[in-house]
Amino acid sequence: MVFPCVIPKPNRCRLTGEYYAGSAAEIRKTIDTELPDNGAYRLVISKDGIEVSAADDKGFFYAQQTLKQLAFVYGNPLPTMEIDDAPVFMHRGFMVDSVRHMQTVDELKKLIDTASMFKFNVFHWHLSDDQGFRFESETYPELTQIACVRPSSDFGKVHDNTPYGGYYTKQQMREIIDFCHARFITVIPEIDMPGHTCAILHAKPELSCKGEEVSIKTTAGIFEEILCCGKEETFDFIFGLLDELCEVFPDPFIHIGGDEAPKNNWKICPACQGRMLQEGLANEEQLQGYMTTRISEHLAKKGRQCICWNETLASDILPEGLIIQNWMDKKKQVPAFAAAGGRVIYSDYYHYYTDYPYAMTPVKKTYTADPVPKNLPAEMLQNCIGVETPIWTEHVRDFSRLCYMTWPRFAAVSETGWTKKERKKYDDFKERMVTLLPLLEENGIYAADPKEWDPISVSRLPRTLGHFADTVSAEMVTNFFKDTFKKD
Ligand SMILES: [Zn+2]
CATH class of the missing domain: 3.20.20.80 (Glycosidases)
Known part of the structure; x- marks a missing residue:
């Protein structure tokens, strides 16, 4: 399985080779004002527990979403890892x-x-x-x-x-x-x-x-x-x-x-x-x-x-x-x-x-x-x-x-x-x-x-044409073909 199985893919993530067998709901949170307030977070899963740092609640929320997907995919025990993550676009x-x-x-x-x-x-x-x-x-x-x-x-x-x-x-x-x-x-x-x-x-x-x-x-x-x-x-x-x-x-x-x-x-x-x-x-x-x-x-x-x-x-x-x-x-x-x-x-x-x-x-x-x-x-x-x-x-x-x-x-x-x-x-x-x-x-x-x-x-081709016949203009059909077969 590709790692980490999370969408959107975290921007930095590495496995640290052990397992954490505790609950994914037990998280130690630390406010870290050095981190940007754009949703950035640091998530560390070690064999002893889960630690999350973020500048504010938004960062904690995104760490939680990552963890939710990890827990869903990997179950218990979770592989240990370190994730440093932040969004590209606001x-x-x-x-x-x-x-x-x-x-x-x-x-x-x-x-x-x-x-x-x-x-x-x-x-x-x-x-x-x-x-x-x-x-x-x-x-x-x-x-x-x-x-x-x-x-x-x-x-x-x-x-x-x-x-x-x-x-x-x-x-x-x-x-x-x-x-x-x-x-x-x-x-x-x-x-x-x-x-x-x-x-x-x-x-x-x-x-x-x-x-x-x-x-x-x-x-x-x-x-x-x-x-x-x-x-x-x-x-x-x-x-x-x-x-x-x-x-x-x-x-x-x-x-x-x-x-x-x-x-x-x-x-x-x-x-x-x-x-x-x-x-x-x-x-x-x-x-x-x-x-x-x-x-x-x-x-x-x-x-x-x-x-x-x-x-x-x-x-x-x-x-x-x-x-x-x-x-x-x-x-x-x-x-x-x-x-x-x-x-x-x-x-x-x-x-x-x-x-x-x-x-x-x-x-x-x-x-x-x-x-x-x-x-x-x-x-x-x-x-x-x-x-x-x-x-x-x-x-x-x-x-x-x-x-x-x-x-x-x-x-x-x-x-x-x-x-x-x-x-x-x-x-x-x-x-x-x-x-x-x-x-x-x-x-x-x-x-x-x-x-x-x-x-x-x-x-x-036929499926797209079938859709267009139902719905939109000849101009859009032309544009679609120009675009699709040029760039795709
Ligand atoms: Zn008028």
């Missing part, structure tokens, strides 16, 4: 789309608890999109009355005429947040804007450019109706909603989306065009930059920082300190942003989107992706703050499907987030992962079968 996240399909609080807890065993420290919660709104708002009760239910679901070839919806109450969200905090996971809520807002606009059509009725969407896609950036009421609404969001979510980061916002309505809207004239903005991308800046400044007053998807970089007007989540950098703007001092999170669509089949994104492809742009100057490497793997749920209708799609790809990302590149090796990871699968099952998480992780190339 942001090690997973994102769940609770809009297209929701998860129960208990399901989310199972996923979060399992993610914490793999030392993830960020849960990004996608709560608003074209197909629904999932945050209980008392400031705007129409959102939870009108924007949370769609009349049917028509994703790909699957049609369901039953109304679908719901929302998370503030109490449920606080329960999730507390559950995360107990595991040293921060929670980043996302209200996507100005695009992907059809559910909001369904409840508040007056905030669209045309002011006409907007339907809540039942299909996947990118839709023309977006929040009007010319009307001051739009900003009043956004600030009111974000203020309420900040009351529930106490962590430092708020995700405001910014992706896939078609500007056709802004181009013909008198209010939007008037705003551009008044603010001296050259184009509609700058208008989105203006919006991002105002929202960011509002959140900064509350001590919060903004995260946006990478399309936001289409504007050259951007707020100070903006963090960019890179999912599909078609215009290659992210490396330049990082080189100029901007912080980025790597979530590449072709490697980290776990809603696509293993035929398209085998585990090895996810595992071997490098989150740091090539040719980034050494002094700018620190701007690559981490990794995050999303699960979008248009086609993920239940929790067992969600677990199948996310595991083991989540574990592959966890190792990239924690373990030094030179210590990573796919075959070694795969063996450890297979050994740890029953531990996931103890947590109610049933991963994809190892036979499915890395389909041979020839079988990937």
